[in-house]
Amino acid sequence: xxxxxxxxxxxxxxxxxxxxxxxxxxxxxxxxxxxxxxxxxxxxxxxxxxxxxxxxxxxxxxxxxxxxxxxxxxxxxxxxxxxxxxxxxxxxxxxxxxxxxxxxxxxxxxxxxxxxxxxxxxxxxxxxxxxxxxxxxxxxxxxxxxxxxxxxxxxxxxxxxxxxxxxxxxxxxxxxxxxxxxxxxxxxxxxxxxxxxxxxxxxxxxxxxxxxxxxxxxxxxxxxxxxxxxxxxxxxxxxxxxxxxxxxxxxxxxxxxxxxxxxxxxxxxxxxxxxxxxxxxxxxxxxxxxxxxxxxxxxxxxxxxxxxxxxxxxxxxxxxxxxxxxxxxxxxxxxxxxxxxxxxxxxxxxxxxxxxxxxxxxxxxxxxxxxxxxxxxxxxxxxxxxxxxxxxxxxxxxxxxxxxxxxxxxxxxxxxxxxxxxxxxxxxxxxxxxxxxxxxxx
Numbered sequence: 051x052x053x054x055x056x057x058x059x060x061x062x063x064x065x066x067x068x069x070x071x072x073x074x075x076x077x078x079x080x081x082x083x084x085x086x087x088x089x090x091x092x093x094x095x096x097x098x099x100x101x102x103x104x105x106x107x108x109x110x111x112x113x114x115x116x117x118x119x120x121x122x123x124x125x126x127x128x129x130x131x132x133x134x135x136x137x138x139x140x141x142x143x144x145x146x147x148x149x150x151x152x153x154x155x156x157x158x159x160x161x162x163x164x165x166x167x168x169x170x171x172x173x174x175x176x177x178x179x180x181x182x183x184x185x186x187x188x189x190x191x192x193x194x195x196x197x198x199x200x201x202x203x204x205x206x207x208x209x210x211x212x213x214x215x216x217x218x219x220x221x222x223x224x225x226x227x228x229x230x231x232x233x234x235x236x237x238x239x240x241x242x243x244x245x246x247x248x249x250x251x252x253x254x255x256x257x258x259x260x261x262x263x264x265x266x267x268x269x270x271x272x273x274x275x276x277x278x279x280x281x282x283x284x285x286x287x288x289x290x291x292x293x294x295x296x297x298x299x300x301x302x303x304x305x306x307x308x309x310x311x312x313x314x315x316x317x318x319x320x321x322x323x324x325x326x327x328x329x330x331x332x333x334x335x336x337x338x339x340x341x342x343x344x345x346x347x348x349x350x351x352x353x354x355x356x357x358x359x360x361x362x363x364x365x366x367x368x369x370x371x372x373x374x375x376x377x378x379x380x381x382x383x384x385x386x387x388x389x390x391x392x393x394x395x396x397x398x399x400x401x402x403x404x405x406x407x408x409x410x411x412x413x414x415x416x417x418x419x420x421x422x423x424x425x426x427x428x429x430x431x432x433x434x435x436x437x438x439x440x441x442x443x444x445x446x447x448x449x450x451x452x453x454x455x456x457x458x459x460x461x462x463x464x465x466x467x468x469x470x471x472x473x474x475x476x477x478x479x480x481x482x483x484x485x486x487x488x489x490x491x492x
Contacts, residue, residue: 077212079241081250113204113454113482115475132409133425134388135177139412140228141386142352143295144287145221147196148332149189149303151358153182153377154365155329162365165330168337169356169381174391176354176383179424181397183376183433183444184360190243191436192359192400193299197221197252199404199421201481204436204454212247214488219417220252221404222295228413231255231294235283237263237274237301258282275310276302277335284342292348299359302335303328325364340383354383357403371451371460376435376442397444398424399433420481434477443474450474 080092154161157170158178185195186202190209194200198218200208208214222232232254240246240259249257260273263282269275283298290296302309307324309315309331318324336356343349358378368375380403405421408414415421422429433444440453440460448464450471464470 077244077247079246081212081247083250109486111479111482111486113475113478115479116472131427132423134410135382135425136353136386136410137388138351138386139410140293141384142293142348143225143230143355143407144352145196145295145297145355145357146336147193147297147299148336148356148358149300150325150360150362151303151329151332151356151378152361152364152375153379154362154374155326156379158379162326165326166333168333168340169379172340172354172356172381172383173393176381176387176390177392177394179380179382179394179396179398181395181433181444182357182378182380183373183397183399183435183442184358184378185400185435187360187370187376187435187437188243189299189359190245193245194218194248195400196357196359196403197297199401199415199418201401201420201434201477202436203482203485204439204441204478206485207243208485208488209244209248211489212244212251214485215248216251217488218251219404221407222252222254222297224408224413225295225411226253226255228411229293231291233258233286233290233294233296235279235296235298236260237270237276237279237299238272258286269310269312270302270308271306272301272304274301275313275335276300276332277310277312277338280335280339284339284346287348288346290348292351294348300332300335302332303362322365322367325362350385352384353386354381355403355407356381356383357400371437371440371442371453373442373444373449373451394424396424396429397431397433397446398422398429399435402429419484432473432477434474434481436478441474441478443470443477445470445473452478 077093082092153159155165157163157166158173184192186192190207191202194209195202198220200218226232233256234249234254235258238260240249240257263274267274267278269278279298279300283296287294287296307321307328309328313331313334315327317327340354357380361375361378363370363375401420402422402424404418405415406424409423431446435442439455442451443449447466448470450459451461452474453460459471462471
């Protein structure tokens with residue numbers, strides 16, 4: 051009976067996991083309401099109990115470096131002047147968040163040629179934010195940084211805690227107050243990494259994911275390749291009331307780095323070659339989407355924003371904590387821009403997108419406490435990112451990459467290394483303290 055008992059116990063993993071799908075169940079699978087209390091009530095009570103036990107020790111900040119440096123963040127640019135780049139205060143907004151689209155694949159940055167010809171061409175008719183960094187190294191972290199202007203955590207992710215994310219601001223929520231129609235698109239399962247619970251709290255008019263496509267359209271391990279997703283989004287937007295705010299999260303650059311048959315190319319034997327080929331494909335898909343959009347009635351009044359969810363070690367096999375891995379492109383494009391063929395040198399990060407966009411729309415960014423307006427003269431010109439139990443801090447005077455496990459810098463450059471070290475540690479300490487207090491609405 052002992053072997054039989056062990057076998058039956060092992061079989062319980064499948065129902066606990068929720069099935070044979072790629073991602074296991076998470077709280078987002080039972081979220082159905084815009085009222086948080088109803089979603090909390092729908093979550094399995096025993097799971098909640100075990101989750102609480104597992105997190106009993108998570109109320110202490112492990113990133114305490116200064117006894118007195120515990121004051122909350124205060125934004126620097128809320129009331130300051132800002133460069134205006136729009137000729138219309140209520141444009142449609144299409145935000146494309148590209149999977150793993152590192153700056154290293156773009157010819158503009160001098161790394162590779164002929165990988166992203168279309169994305170590179172957008173720069174001459176748009177605005178490139180050159181010294182731009184991802185806040186984290188995973189999609190679930192980058193999503194919150196972009197849409198909520200919220201920094202990442204080294205060994206955790208705020209998106210896993212609905213009781214915390216319900217207190218975060220979201221771009222969709224703010225824009226709906228100004229009559230924007232909001233919709234989110236993803237070619238995979240929106241329940242992946244607790245994304246659905248977070249998106250549900252953003253009060254989108256609709257969330258489109260793998261469930262919205264027919265099974266015969268599925269052509270990727272994770273769901274639907276980028277051109278299928280972008281084609282559907284383009285067709286749907288013809289029916290949207292204006293102004294609209296549409297967010298698209300791509301997935302084709304994720305491993306196993308395959309491309310669809312329709313693309314006509316699946317080059318490469320090594321992971322690096324395959325990854326570069328998927329980047330080339332995503333560039334092609336985005337190019338087709340924007341070219342087709344030019345024939346749409348809504349095109350001339352639409353701002354396109356393209357940014358990666360995070361960087362990538364490939365190409366080049368960069369160290370998991372390096373600056374090159376976290377550097378990503380941010381591009382504003384569209385006829386609605388009053389400024390084109392421009393490169394912004396300011397050091398910035400994903401959390402700054404929210405405040406920058408809202409300022410251009412004449413909308414207050416109060417509540418986005420970690421988000422700074424990149425186009426303000428008083429922007430601090432800094433970037434902060436986290437990796438597995440460590441952080442990076444970049445400023446005009448230099449940078450530091452700090453490993454919390456060893457308690458020592460991995461890399462440190464600048465004329466005043468001690469000052470840069472203190473600034474980075476202060477940001478890490480304050481941001482994690484804020485993360486701990488979120489579930490209490492602090």
